[in-house]
Amino acid sequence: MSWLDGDDDEPDGFDAWDESDVRVRPNPKGNRPRTKVRPAHEDAVEGRVLSVDRGRYTVLVDADTPGEHTATATRARELRDQAIVTNDRVDLVGDVSGEPGTLARIVRIRPRTTLLRRSADDSDAVERVIVANADQLMIVVAAANPEPRPRLVDRYLVAAYDAGIQPLMVITKTDLADPEPFLANFAGLDIPVVRSAQGAWPVDELTPLLAGHTTVAVGHSGVGKSTLVNELVPGTDRATGVVNAVTGRGRHTSSSTVSLRVPTGGWIIDTPGVRSFGLGHVDPANVMRGFPDLAAVAEDCPRGCTHAADAPDCALDEAVERGELDPARVDSLRRLLASLARLEA
Known part of the structure; x- marks a missing residue:
């Protein structure tokens, strides 16, 4: 009979074993109990996101101090569902020294003052945040090659006013064409306009407008656009391109959004060139904010007026008939309203 049959011939010490002697395999992810309580990170330092590249963030730490430097960071797990974009103000923990091979961690996004957004097209209501905390939008337009697009500029203006950002316009390549016919589309707007001179970039005219602003x-x-940024911030070397002689379209060159300090004051954020700027995220009721000259006239419209081309007794039509409004401006507004109205249908 063996000791397995329950006789007294067990191996020495076997009768002293119990369940507490059995070793439990540890949790491969660690034995620390999970909790929803997140650390306060009271030792976190503030930083400014300068650029985003495939899950890695270049962050300016100790800005405007003798110890100013950049650090590379990743996002904390608790921020995995939140977009971190260029010019965000964030809190960092971990190794924020910026030394080669080090990696900090972004644990908080500070409250944003503004968000410039766009969608892929007007049928896409999913917004894509371009930058945070900007207060000025510089719309760069070529007088020719490629041809200026008033409707695209209208879209920039709607996005700017929707975000609470003030616009200004820069006209390049004025040696190729007279920009005045194009600018006539925006004569009713109080927008600063800077024109490039013959063979020169308007750096001296722009720098006072950029100082103190993002x-x-x-x-x-x-x-x-990127060539102009290179002139404003020497040594930046943002990628530039040429316009296709057959299609008249420019090539996408800059592929990332980056925030740069202007030596004469202020910050400028260069964004990739686009051929479309969707407004699917914008409330149609806010579109009029992009046309303050028309909004003043529309105050005389009947209650509930849609300002569409078939809207009865629309004050915009009456102002056009009197020669007080440019029909092209009214048409631009109505195109945007019609496009956005289809989203709600």
Whole structure:
């Protein structure tokens, strides 16, 4: 009979074993109990996101101090469902020294003052945040090559006013064409306009307008936006391109959004060139904010007026008939309203 049959011939010490002697395999993810209580990170330091590249963030730490430097960071797990974008103010923990091979962690996004957004197209209500905390939008337009697009500029204006950002316009390549016919589309708007001179970039005219502001540069591919940024911030070396001689379209060159300090004061954020700027995220009721000259006239419209082309007794039509409004401006507004109205249908 063996000791397995329950006799007294067990191996020495076997009768002293119990369940507490059995070793339990540890949790491969660690034995620390899970909790929803997140650390306060009271030792976190503030930083400014300068650029985003495939899950890695270049962050400016100790800005405007002798110890100013950049650090590379990743996002904390608790922020995995939140977008972190260029010019966000964030809190960092971990190794924020910026030394090669180090990696900090973004644990908080500070409250944003503004958000410039766009959608892929007007049928897409999913917004894509371009930059945070900007207060000025610099719309760069070429007088020719590529041809200026008033409707695209209208869309920039709607997005700017919707975000509470003030616009300004820069006209490049004025040696190729007279920009005045194009600018006539926006004669009713109080927008600063800077024109490039013959063979020169308008750096001296622009720098006072940029000082003290965080400015986002946007524009159609090929208008010279990144070249202008290189002139404003020497040594930046943002990628530039040329316009296709057959299609008249510019090539996408800058592929990332980056925030740069202007030596003469302020910050400028260069964005990739686009050929479309969807407004699917914008409430149609806010579109009029992009046309303050028309909004003043529309105050005389009947209650509930849609301002569409078939709207009865619309004050916009009456102002056009009297020669007080440019029909092209009214048409631009109505195109946007019609496009956005289809989203609600």
